[in-house]
Amino acid sequence: MKKYRFGLVGKNISYSFSKGYFTDKFSNLGLEGYSYENFDLQHIDELPELLTSNPEVMGLNVTIPFKQEVIAYLDELDTQAEEIGAVNTIKFDGKRLIGYNTDAYGFQKSIEPFLKSRHTKALILGTGGASKAIAFVLGQLGIGVTYVSRNPDATQIGYDDLTRSVLENHLVLVNCTPLGTYPNLDQKPDIPYTHITKQHLLFDLIYNPEKTAFLQEGKQRGADIVNGLGMLQLQADRAWEIWRQ
Template sequence: MKTLYGVIGNPIGHSMSPLMHNDAFQEKGIDSHYQPFLVKSEDIEKAVKALKVLGVQGFNVTIPHKRAIMPLLDEVDPLAEAIGAVNTVVRKGDRFIGFNTDGMGFIRSLEESCPFPLDNKAVLIIGAGGAARAIFYSMAASGIKNIDICNRTPEKGEDIIKDCPFPCTSASLSLQQAEQSMELYDIIVQTTSVGMHPETNAMPLNVTRIKEGAFISDIIYNPLETKIMKTFCALGGKGDNGIGMFVHQGALAFELWTGIIPDSDRMRNIVQQQLGG
């Protein structure tokens, strides 16, 4: 009988994770299956109990359950606790342990795509939501020391900075302040939904004053190239979309479950094919 893994969320039909993980199981010769489970918010507690009874060995957690699942788990990894969200659950014996691979998946992607080392670089994160928090804390935990945040409401950025348990030097800016100081940053990380399909002509802020040779990472991958990335690259910068983050957070989850490092290039190809690119 195949070992069972899965993903819970609502909606869940659009998820590319089953294709990605089931291919990885087959490619690595692992007799397992990854199943999507539609779970409504009011059923999350029942679902966690059912997954344990079914013998599920690990599962991903997506919208809207990343925060709600935390008190239902037997243990939560310190980084996930700091971020305040779990996207990967690992079974150890009869215990469910929660992790967050979103931020570290982003860093792996950034290390892969950025044309220069990340050490001693100045970073600006656009947005102050859940993705921004995961990326900020994972960067700080990885030793990146200079990370600023800009947001429509700077108070949300201030909360992220204040709650960060890892050492770094940071400031929370308004969008207008960020536009005026854009040339200070080596790396721009765009974490908002601005520019996502169907609002593809929108940008979260003006980037005309970018630093020469700067890099932008936009976690959106629909479209594959957002307006802010097109504008940034037309001004001489370089950039990448959110496919890498999605792939590497999945690869890290696979590694946590199995102890085996999957072929991330193969995972990327599957996701790109599904997106039509």
């Protein structure tokens, strides 16, 4: 029987949702010979050897911390992925590797039902590869974006800059950091939660646990909260469509 192998490239990814999700998908679709596995790399320069050693691999997802670094190893970028500057899906076209970003699709479909007319400005907590897709989508939706970084540059602000006024003027907060991911359940971004109100919308890309400390802080103050599970399911389904094209 021919094997059809797919997988996830990242660092320390035993927690990942993707393997179980795709394994169940393949089973539910009755696809024999299809498998999905984790490829845990310490450095992105291990990718060429991974591909050489696993010639049956037909498609990959990419996660933290390689969504930007992986671009150097690809032959082509989808237009949207190029504009975003980050890749989370790789399609194998013969020997060519084509990069896509399905995070943007997943995030947009997940956050749109919760957006209100007052949600005109957003703070993005974190500046890694995932944050690039978030900023792209919010920009497409006409929402102003400000990055918050531990090491801000001229285009970002620091956590110490998050005054009451800043929080009052940015009613959407998106956590793109890994803080709060299982098993570090007590961790959360260092923001002044006392300034969160019922006018705010808090979105956390983390999906394990279901309600992070970040989201709990928002919920306690009446804010709308959304975790990353819906986004992950949507981006995974979109990746599957790309692999099958």
